[in-house]
Amino acid sequence: MALSRRDAMKFTGLAAVTAAVSGYAKGTEAPQSAAKGILLSPAPVPAAKGARVVIVGAGPSGLTIAKYIKKGNPKVDVVLMDKRSVFMSGFISNLVATGVLPLEFITHDFLEGARNGSYTFLQATVHDIDRTSKTVYTNEGTLKYDVLVLAPGIDYDYSKWTKGDLELETALKTKFPGAFIAGSETLSLKSKIDNLENGSVFVQTVPGGNYRCLPGPYERSCLIADYMKRNKIKGKVVILDENPNITIKADGFHSAFEKLYGDYITYMPSTTITSIDPHKQKIVTELGEEIDFTDASLYSRVRGNKLLEIAGVAKDSVFNKGEANIDPFTYQVIGDLNVFCTGDVRPMGFSKSANTANTEGKIVAANIVKYLGGEELSRKTWKSPLTVCYSGVSGDPLRAISVHAEYSYDETKKSFGFANAGTMEKWDGADGLAGGKGLIEWGNGLYRDFFN
Numbered sequence: 218m219a220l221s222r223r224d225a226m227k228f229t230g231l232a233a234v235t236a237a238v239s240g241y242a243k244g245t246e247a248p249q250s251a252a253k254g255i256l257l258s259p260a261p262v263p264a265a266k267g268a269r270v271v272i273v274g275a276g277p278s279g280l281t282i283a284k285y286i287k288k289g290n291p292k293v294d295v296v297l298m299d300k301r302s303v304f305m306s307g308f309i310s311n312l313v314a315t316g317v318l319p320l321e322f323i324t325h326d327f328l329e330g331a332r333n334g335s336y337t338f339l340q341a342t343v344h345d346i347d348r349t350s351k352t353v354y355t356n357e358g359t360l361k362y363d364v365l366v367l368a369p370g371i372d373y374d375y376s377k378w379t380k381g382d383l384e385l386e387t388a389l390k391t392k393f394p395g396a397f398i399a400g401s402e403t404l405s406l407k408s409k410i411d412n413l414e415n416g417s418v419f420v421q422t423v424p425g426g427n428y429r430c431l432p433g434p435y436e437r438s439c440l441i442a443d444y445m446k447r448n449k450i451k452g453k454v455v456i457l458d459e460n461p462n463i464t465i466k467a468d469g470f471h472s473a474f475e476k477l478y479g480d481y482i483t484y485m486p487s488t489t490i491t492s493i494d495p496h497k498q499k500i501v502t503e504l505g506e507e508i509d510f511t512d513a514s515l516y517s518r519v520r521g522n523k524l525l526e527i528a529g530v531a532k533d534s535v536f537n538k539g540e541a542n543i544d545p546f547t548y549q550v551i552g553d554l555n556v557f558c559t560g561d562v563r564p565m566g567f568s569k570s571a572n573t574a575n576t577e578g579k580i581v582a583a584n585i586v587k588y589l590g591g592e593e594l595s596r597k598t599w600k601s602p603l604t605v606c607y608s609g610v611s612g613d614p615l616r617a618i619s620v621h622a623e624y625s626y627d628e629t630k631k632s633f634g635f636a637n638a639g640t641m642e643k644w645d646g647a648d649g650l651a652g653g654k655g656l657i658e659w660g661n662g663l664y665r666d667f668f669n
């Protein structure tokens with residue numbers, strides 16, 4: 218029998234061990250997919266008192282789904298898992314890295330969410346999923362589910378730059394992290410910015426494809442230039458953009474680059490990087506340009522989290538590398554209705570952003586409650602998520618521009634596009650200041666919805 222892609226990964230990546238080794242009696246639920254390093258005893262959570270939903274990933278998507286399933290039907294047993302012990306948001310982290318807001322603003326307590334939402338939080342890393350026996354394998358033990366939600370977010374995809382050279386990839390990740398997965402990378406970015414000095418050349422790359430947070434790299438560039446200006450540092454921010462133009466809120470960012478940061482920001486669109494030397498700190502482009510830099514946040518392309526591949530629910534195409542193979546209207550895995558995939562791993566071209574994951578999470582939670590109640594989900598139950606995104610343009614005073622959009626399905630193109638979209642791109646005057654206030658309120662509103 219031919220090995221499936223998933224089986225092949227298991228046998229090459231993780232050695233299978235027998236039930237006897239793990240202490241499981243023959244004929245019990247000893248998982249055939251058990252692998253070395255995975256604890257096979259049950260995870261330390263109370264026995265399920267009703268149908269159990271296990272959610273992997275406590276980002277904006279998983280946090281919202283956990284809370285709103287319990288609100289929809291308190292009898293459903295919900296276990297939310299994350300490998301992190303503390304929540305740190307990606308959104309608003311550019312303002313923390315540039316010293317405008319304190320780290321506490323974006324740092325939150327998973328346990329508070331669990332207490333207020335009446336669900337169980339388990340800090341654990343998921344290593345494997347067996348969909349036949351409906352079992353999740355973690356470093357804390359195993360969990361059975363009735364419904365599984367996979368919301369593990371993105372992984373970076375360095376292959377375009379490194380062509381599989383792992384030494385280069387590790388050097389890039391360590392020395393110049395993209396800082397689009399919040400945590401240590403956010404702290405690295407902050408220390409890089411704290412160390413800027415006269416003569417600094419800071420490179421910010423913008424990847425192609427549907428990368429996480431379209432305005433994020435432009436927002437960061439503005440805020441670093443603002444930091445240089447405020448601290449009287451004569452430096453440059455060089456934006457190497459793989460795209461032909463700024464991908465969103467282009468008028469607002471272009472006018473900020475020109476009017477606020479003309480002496481600080483160099484914007485280079487349609488720039489394909491052909492080589493990066495992390496030691497000599499030199500980038501060469503397709504057109505032969507050579508850029509020497511003193512520091513950088515090198516944001517590579519992104520892909521769906523590799524956990525989807527391990528679970529055997531990933532697409533593998535150029536456009537949706539590693540993203541979820543789901544029915545775009547119900548979020549259920551094709552061929553396995555008990556598994557839902559949400560947030561930044563969805564293959565629909567929705568903005569990979571927190572507000573989108575939050576509003577989508579409420580819709581998916583309501584659908585899971587219906588599904589557990591015996592209802593069939595279909596295209597008729599689909600609703601659009603709402604993208605709302607503020608981007609800081611300067612830190613002092615705090616000024617921001619914003620975008621809002623819903624989505625609709627285009628039958629001809631067989632894909633989703635923006636609907637009811639609008640932007641506020643005036644960063645100067647009262648509009649920009651109101652945008653700054655709106656940004657703080659928007660962020661606090663999301664944290665409240667996740668944890669209170």
Ligand SMILES: Cc1cc2nc3c(=O)[nH]c(=O)nc-3n(C[C@H](O)[C@H](O)[C@H](O)COP(=O)(O)OP(=O)(O)OC[C@H]3O[C@@H](n4cnc5c(N)ncnc54)[C@H](O)[C@@H]3O)c2cc1C
Pocket residue numbers: 273274275276277278279298299300301306307308309310311341342343344368369370371396397398399429430433522524559560561562569570571572573574605606607608
């Ligand atoms: C710098 C930056 C700026 C941003 N700016 C904005 C903005 O202005 N507006 C906006 O709306 N959005 C913004 N975003 C994007 C937003 O943060 C993401 O789109 C959002 O976090 C996606 O939510 P998610 O729940 O799908 O994934 P994530 O937030 O990535 O959460 C996934 C969770 O899964 C956990 N996990 C992964 N694998 C495992 C495993 N095997 N076992 C256990 N746990 C696992 C991870 O630890 C993580 O906590 C920004 C992001 C960054 C980094």
